[in-house]
Amino acid sequence: MTPAAELELVGQARIGDEAAFEALLRVLLPVGYRLACGMLQDRQLAEDAVQEAAVNAWRKLDQLKTDARIQPWFLGIVANQCRSIRRGRWWNVLKTDPSIRPVEAPDDRVVGSADLRRALAGLKPDLRLVVILYYYLDLPLQEIATITGAPFTAVRGRLYRALKYLRPGLEVLEFQP
Amino acid sequence: MTVDDQLREQIHASLDDVTEPIPNLAPVTIARIRASKPPRRGWVPALQAAGVLALAAIVGSIVFVSHQLTAAHQAPPPSATVASPPAVASPSAVDPTRCRLPVIANLEVGPPNPQNTTQAGFVDTATGQYVGDASASIAGLPGGGSPGSGSIKPATPPMIQSYSSSLQRWLPVYQRSVAPDGRSYVWDRLLPAGSTYGNFQKAELHWFDLAAGTDHVLWTYPGSINVERWDGSGIIINTVPPTGGVQLRWRADPVSGTISQLPPVNRSEGFTELPGDRGKSPGLGYAGIGTDTQGRSIFRIGSRQAGDRDWVFFETAPGQRVYIYKGTQGDATGFDPMETFADSTGLWFGDYLHPQIWHWSAATGLRKMAVTGQPSGTSTTNVYVNPVGPCM
Numbered sequence: 247m248t249p250a251a252e253l254e255l256v257g258q259a260r261i262g263d264e265a266a267f268e269a270l271l272r273v274l275l276p277v278g279y280r281l282a283c284g285m286l287q288d289r290q291l292a293e294d295a296v297q298e299a300a301v302n303a304w305r306k307l308d309q310l311k312t313d314a315r316i317q318p319w320f321l322g323i324v325a326n327q328c329r330s331i332r333r334g335r336w337w338n339v340l341k342t343d344p345s346i347r348p349v350e351a352p353d354d355r356v357v358g359s360a361d362l363r364r365a366l367a368g369l370k371p372d373l374r375l376v377v378i379l380y381y382y383l384d385l386p387l388q389e390i391a392t393i394t395g396a397p398f399t400a401v402r403g404r405l406y407r408a409l410k411y412l413r414p415g416l417e418v419l420e421f422q423p
Numbered sequence: 424m425t426v427d428d429q430l431r432e433q434i435h436a437s438l439d440d441v442t443e444p445i446p447n448l449a450p451v452t453i454a455r456i457r458a459s460k461p462p463r464r465g466w467v468p469a470l471q472a473a474g475v476l477a478l479a480a481i482v483g484s485i486v487f488v489s490h491q492l493t494a495a496h497q498a499p500p501p502s503a504t505v506a507s508p509p510a511v512a513s514p515s516a517v518d519p520t521r522c523r524l525p526v527i528a529n530l531e532v533g534p535p536n537p538q539n540t541t542q543a544g545f546v547d548t549a550t551g552q553y554v555g556d557a558s559a560s561i562a563g564l565p566g567g568g569s570p571g572s573g574s575i576k577p578a579t580p581p582m583i584q585s586y587s588s589s590l591q592r593w594l595p596v597y598q599r600s601v602a603p604d605g606r607s608y609v610w611d612r613l614l615p616a617g618s619t620y621g622n623f624q625k626a627e628l629h630w631f632d633l634a635a636g637t638d639h640v641l642w643t644y645p646g647s648i649n650v651e652r653w654d655g656s657g658i659i660i661n662t663v664p665p666t667g668g669v670q671l672r673w674r675a676d677p678v679s680g681t682i683s684q685l686p687p688v689n690r691s692e693g694f695t696e697l698p699g700d701r702g703k704s705p706g707l708g709y710a711g712i713g714t715d716t717q718g719r720s721i722f723r724i725g726s727r728q729a730g731d732r733d734w735v736f737f738e739t740a741p742g743q744r745v746y747i748y749k750g751t752q753g754d755a756t757g758f759d760p761m762e763t764f765a766d767s768t769g770l771w772f773g774d775y776l777h778p779q780i781w782h783w784s785a786a787t788g789l790r791k792m793a794v795t796g797q798p799s800g801t802s803t804t805n806v807y808v809n810p811v812g813p814c815m
Binding site: 250251254263264265267268271272275276279280283284288289292293296297300301304312359360362363366377378381382384409413 | 430431433434435436437438440441442445446448449451452453455456457579620621663710
C-alpha cells in the first residue's frame with residue numbers, strides 16, 4: 247500500500263468509514279498476527295490479541311497523529327495487547343508450565359527451532375519485542391523505535407542485549423538502521 | 424551470509440512453525456468490531472473529505488519528497504476550456520432559529536441492540552425536529568463515490584453528500600465542490616475509465632450544470648484531482664501525480680475558464696501556533712473541521728482526554744484568532760463538534776456525542792439546539808446530524 251493510499255484510507259476511517267478501516271485491516275492483521283504469534287507463541291492467544299488490538303485501534307483511531315503511519319501504531323497496540331495477555335496468564339504459566347522459563351544459553355552454533363522459540367520466550371518482553379520486530383517482521387530500527395515508543399539508541403541497546411542473551415559469545419555487528 | 428542474516432533465517436524458520444499458515448482474521452475481526460459499540464467519529468482526525476484528501480496529499484508530498492523535481496516537471500500547461508456562471512452567492516435573510524437545515528442523519532435505533540442507519544433529511548431549527556426526506560435521491564447525477572485503490576481499498580458507490588438549497592436537490596458531492604450559488608458542481612474521475620487509484624494515469628475534472636443538466640470536461644491532468652473548495656475566487660483544487668509526489672495547487676476561474684497554479688501550502692501554515700496551544704501534551708493535536716464562507720479554516724485543538732483544553736477558532740490574520748469556543752473537554756457546555764458547515768447565517772456544527780446541533784455567529788455566539796426524531800415503528804432514537812447544506 248502506498249503511503250498516499252494508506253493516508254487516504256486512514257482519513258476515511260477516521261470519519262467513520264468502516265470499509266476503509268476494513269481495507270486497512272486486511273493489510274495490518276497478518277503482520278499483527280505474526281507479531282502476536284512471535285510474542286505469545288500460541289496461535290489462539292495470538293488471534294485473540296490481534297482481534298482485540300483491531301477493536302481497540304478502531305476505537306482509538308482518533309489518537310493516531312494525522313501524519314503518522316498506521317502500521318507502527320497498530321503494532322504498538324498489538325504489543326500492548328500481548329503484554330496484557332501474558333500478564334493475565336502469568337499465574338497459569340507459573341502453575342502449569344514450568345518449561346516456559348528463562349532458559350540457559352542455547353548452543354551458539356545450532357539452535358533448534360523449538361529451542362530458539364523457548365529462548366525467545368525466555369527473553370524479557372521488551373527485549374523479545376525488539377527481536378521479533380527486527381528479525382521476524384524485518385522492520386528497520388527507526389520504525390521499531392516508533393512502535394515501542396523508545397529512543398532509537400535504546401532499541402539498539404535492547405537488541406544487543408537480547409542477542410547476547412540468545413547467543414552468548416556472538417560478535418554482534420552493527421544493526422541495520 | 425552474515426551472522427545477522429543467519430539468525431534472521433533461524434528466527435523466521437522457528438516462528439513460522441508456529442505462525443504459518445496465517446489465518447484469515449479479517450472476517451471475524453470485522454465482526455467483532457461491528458459487535459462492539461460503534462465509536463463516535465473522532466474529531467482530531469475528523470477532517471471532512473476535503474481536509475482528508477488535502478492532508479493526504481500534503482503528507483504525501485512530504486513522504487514522496489524525493490519525487491519533487493520529477494513531479495514539478497510533470498505539471499502540464501492548463502487546458503481549461505469551459506466557463507461557468509459567476510459563482511457568487513446571494514443569501515437572503517435567514518433566521519437560524521427558524522429555518523430548515525439539510526442534514527445527513529445517523530439514526531441510532533434501540534435499545535436493545537442499537538442499530539445505526541444513515542439518511543438525508545432536514546432539521547427544523549425552531550423545534551429541533553428531524554424529518555427524513557423519503558424522496559432524497561441522487562439518481563442521474565454524475566460524480567461522487569470513490570474508485571478505490573484496487574485490492575487495497577474497494578470502490579464506494581456515490582452517496583448523498585450535500586444539498587443545493589437553490590435547486591432543492593441532494594447532491595453526490597461534498598459541499599466544497601458545489602458552486603456558491605448551488606446551481607452547479609464539479610466532480611472528477613480517473614482515466615482510463617474504470618481505473619482505480621492504484622492504476623490510473625490521469626484524471627478529468629468535470630463541471631456539471633445542475634439547472635441545465637449538462638456536463639462538461641473542465642480539465643484533464645496526469646494525476647489525481649482533489650477539489651478543496653469553490654468560493655468567490657474560483658475553484659481551488661490540488662493535484663498529486665499517480666505514483667505520489669508533490670502536491671500542486673490550482674485555481675480554476677469559472678468565468679474565464681483559465682486554470683492557474685497557486686503557491687504550495689506548507690502544512691504548518693494551517694494556523695499560527697501560540698503559547699499555550701500544546702497544553703500538557705508534548706505534541707499539538709489539531710484538526711481542521713471545515714471553513715467559513717470566506718474560506719477561512721476552522722480549527723479545533725486539544726484532545727478528547729477529559730480535562731484537556733478544547734478550543735475551536737479561526738484566524739483573521741496570522742496569530743489573530745476568533746474563538747468560537749474555548750473550553751475544556753468534557754465540560755458542562757458539551758460542545759463536541761463534528762464538521763462545520765458555513766452559510767449566510769454563520770457556522771453550523773454537528774455533534775459527536777449528543778443528538779444536537781450548534782450554531783455560531785459573531786453576533787450571537789454559540790448556541791445549542793437539541794435534535795429529536797422518531798422514525799415510525801421504533802421506540803427510541805437518537806439522531807446525530809451533520810449539516811450539509813445552507814439553512815433555508
